[in-house]
Amino acid sequence: xxxxxxxLSELKSEFNSSKKSKERGIWFIYTxxxxxxxxxxxxxxxxxxxxETLFGxxxxxxxxxxxxxxxxxxxxxxLWGRLWKLIPEPLTDNRLILVLDDTINPxxxxxxFGCYNFFDHAAKQNQSKFPWSxxxxxxxxxxxxxDRWACLPLAFRFYHLARELKKVxxxxxxxxxxxxMEQSVEMISEIxxxxxxxxxxxxxxxxxxxxxxKPLRQQIGQEIHLVSRLRANANLFDLPxxxxxxxxxxxxxxxxxxxxxxxxxxxxxxxAKEYKVNLYxxxxxxxxxEQIVMLKTLKCPVRVVWVFRKTQWIAMFSTDLTLSVExxxxxxxxxxxxxxxxxxxxxxxxSAETQTRNQNAVTNHLQFCMMASTVTWIYxxxxxxxxxxxxxxxxxxxxxxxxxxxxxAKVICDDDFNKVFPIPQKTSIKSLIAxxxxxxx
Numbered sequence: 001x002x003x004x005x006x007x008l009s010e011l012k013s014e015f016n017s018s019k020k021s022k023e024r025g026i027w028f029i030y031t032x033x034x035x036x037x038x039x040x041x042x043x044x045x046x047x048x049x050x051x052e053t054l055f056g057x058x059x060x061x062x063x064x065x066x067x068x069x070x071x072x073x074x075x076x077x078x079l080w081g082r083l084w085k086l087i088p089e090p091l092t093d094n095r096l097i098l099v100l101d102d103t104i105n106p107x108x109x110x111x112x113f114g115c116y117n118f119f120d121h122a123a124k125q126n127q128s129k130f131p132w133s134x135x136x137x138x139x140x141x142x143x144x145x146x147d148r149w150a151c152l153p154l155a156f157r158f159y160h161l162a163r164e165l166k167k168v169x170x171x172x173x174x175x176x177x178x179x180x181m182e183q184s185v186e187m188i189s190e191i192x193x194x195x196x197x198x199x200x201x202x203x204x205x206x207x208x209x210x211x212x213x214k215p216l217r218q219q220i221g222q223e224i225h226l227v228s229r230l231r232a233n234a235n236l237f238d239l240p241x242x243x244x245x246x247x248x249x250x251x252x253x254x255x256x257x258x259x260x261x262x263x264x265x266x267x268x269x270x271x272a273k274e275y276k277v278n279l280y281x282x283x284x285x286x287x288x289x290e291q292i293v294m295l296k297t298l299k300c301p302v303r304v305v306w307v308f309r310k311t312q313w314i315a316m317f318s319t320d321l322t323l324s325v326e327x328x329x330x331x332x333x334x335x336x337x338x339x340x341x342x343x344x345x346x347x348x349x350x351s352a353e354t355q356t357r358n359q360n361a362v363t364n365h366l367q368f369c370m371m372a373s374t375v376t377w378i379y380x381x382x383x384x385x386x387x388x389x390x391x392x393x394x395x396x397x398x399x400x401x402x403x404x405x406x407x408x409a410k411v412i413c414d415d416d417f418n419k420v421f422p423i424p425q426k427t428s429i430k431s432l433i434a435x436x437x438x439x440x441x
Contacts, residue, residue: 003379003382003383004379004408004411004412007086007375007378007379008029008032008033008375010082010083010086011028011029011032011079011082011083012025012026012028012029013082014075014078014079014082015028015075024068024071024073024074027051027060027065027068028074030051030055030057031047031051031069031368032368032371032372032375033055033408033412034047034050034051034054034055035047035349035350035368035369035372036349036372036375036376036405036408036409036412037050037054037405037408037409037412038348038402038405038406038409039054039409040350041350041353042349042350042351042353042354042365042368042369043350043353043354043355044065044066044069044354044355044356044361044365046350047065047069048060048062048065048066051065054413069356069361069364069365070356070358070360070361070364071360071364072360074364074367076364076367079371080154080155080371081194083371083374083375083378084154084191084194084195086378087141087143087152087374087378087381088378088381088382089381090141090143090195090197091197092142092143092144093327094197094198095197095198095199095200096141096191096192096195096197096198096199096200097141097142097143097200097202097331097334098139098140098141098142098154098188098191098199098200098201098202099139099140099141099142099151099201099202099203099334099335099337099338100137100138100139100184100188100201100202100203100207100212100338101137101138101203101204101207101335101338101339101342102135102136102137102138102159102180103135103136103138103342103346104118104120104131104133104134104135104136105133105134105135105136105346105351105352106131106132106133106352107132107133107134108132109355109357111357112134112356112357112362113134113158113357113358113359113361113362113363114134114135114158114159114160114359114362115132115133115134116132116133116135116160116161116164117130117131117132117133118130118131118133118134118135118161120133134158134362135158135159136156136157136158136159136366137156137157137158137159137180137183137184137187138153138155138156138338138342138370139153139154139155139156139184139187139188139191140152140153140154140337140338140341141154142202142331142334142335142337143377143381145377145380145381146380146381146383146386146387146398146399147281147386147398148281148398148399149281149334149337150337150377150380151337151338151340151341152373152374152377152378153341153345153370153371153373153374154187154191154374155187155190155191156187156366156370157178157183157186157187158363159178159180159183160175160177160178162177165177179211180207181207181211181212181215182215184207184212185212185215185216185219188201188216188220188224189216189219189220192219192220192223192224197223198223198224198225199220199223199224199225200224200225200226200227200318200320200323200331201216201224201225201226201227202226202227202228202331202332202334202335203226203227203228203335204228204229204335205228205229205230205231207228208226208228208229208230208317209297209298210297210298210299212226213226213298213300213319225318225319225320226298226317226318226319227316227317227318227319227320227323227328227331227332228316228317228332229314229315229316229317229332230261230304230315230316230317231261232260232261232262232315233260233261233262234260234261234295234297235257235259235260235295235296236257236258236259236260236261236264236293236294236295236304237254237255237256237257237258237293237294237295237296238254238255238256238257238258238293238294239255239292239293239294239301240252240253240254240255240294241255253294253299254294254296255294258293261304261315265306265308265313265315268289268291268306269289269306269308269313271289272287272288272289272306272308273287273288273289274286274287275287275288275325275326275329276326277325277326277329277330277333278326278330279329279330279333280333280336281396281397281398286307286329287307287308287309288305288306288307288308288325288329289305289306289308290303290304290305290306290325291303291304292304292321295317298319300319301321302317302318302319302321303317303318303320303321303323303328304316304317305317305318305325305328305329307329316328316329316332340401341373344373344401345369345370345373348401348402348405349369349372349373350369351365351366351369373401376401376404376405376408377404379404379407379408380399380404383407386398386399387399387403387404387407388403389403390402390403390406
């Protein structure tokens with residue numbers, strides 16, 4: 001209980017000491033808890049119902065709470081800065097391991113902030129290729145928590161289509177267009193200013209190019225590196241040879257052309273070795289080959305690792321030449337946690353089901369959901385024991401996100417929790433709450 005009380009007290013301290021700010025601070029804390037409790041989806045109406053039914057808020061009206069959820073006065077920048085400092089031991093191997101990706105959030109209804117017909121490359125045959133949706137670019141922290149990797153959301157941006165940007169206004173001002181790369185550089189630079197630590201950014205092949213690498217190097221310098229997947233048609237070059245004789249012209253930047261990734265994989269398979277890697281929460285034996293080459297897409301030397309299976313292979317690269325094969329494979333394997341984090345955010349916490357439309361309400365709701373996810377993982381990190389897995393799945397023994405939420409729900413519904421964060425009136429339907437929590441996932 002003391003873990004959760006400390007986390008929430010730190011966040012509540014960011015609100016001013018005025019009467020209205022104290023009230024917003026209490027509402028903020030209990031809204032975070034209402035999202036975490038596995039009771040229902042996090043629609044604003046359901047959150048209000050949860051505050052009234054489970055926590056005993058009697059004096060809060062629908063109009064006041066809806067105004068609070070759409071308020072532009074919530075100090076999100078200060079709240080995120082405080083929450084970043086509460087992450088215990090954020091470094092992995094003396095570096096911050098950040099993961100970058102974007103996702104679409106399908107919606108129904110018009111005039112929803114950030115909604116356009118975005119292309120969905122993962123759409124199935126019975127789904128639209130251009131669904132009406134929001135495109136969210138997110139940066140998360142990859143961290144080992146109780147023998148498993150987890151993705152803690154740190155920052156996000158709504159991506160807007162350039163042709164539709166004239167219709168978008170924030171605080172009655174038109175919004176300047178930013179590409180996904182520019183948004184990513186802005187978020188990662190802000191995180192670096194906060195932590196002041198070396199960073200490795202793990203991305204998929206779409207972000208793993210000079211569009212992200214060059215501005216990051218300009219903003220941060222030598223403390224930033226990329227780990228990404230290498231495209232099958234990328235041209236590989238040998239390192240430039242150093243000539244002892246003086247010749248005219250500038251020195252060569254690239255050595256002999258080695259071919260593309262797919263053709264060079266045939267040669268690499270013959271020289272592959274076995275490595276033991278901590279991959280997907282298990283120690284696995286893989287067959288891999290490494291080589292330092294030059295890439296014209298990044299204009300720098302990289303360490304490429306080919307991992308082979310029976311009939312398939314995958315190539316990854318790292319701009320940090322000091323990383324080992326095991327580290328590169330493990331970090332890129334942990335990248336999948338941002339994908340599972342999108343599922344937790346949209347379906348488990350219910351951000352995909354919200355019906356908010358205006359800019360402040362949409363942004364605030366997603367901020368609440370992401371902060372609730374990060375608070376949950378920080379709580380799991382500070383536990384003394386590893387949480388038990390409730391639903392067993394073949395091949396999976398580690399705990400799930402929902403298991404941590406269930407542990408937090410028991411703490412939230414304790415009588416002592418209300419003493420630390422007092423509310424106007426306290427509910428007396430304890431047996432009903434306990435029954436509903438047992439029925440919840």
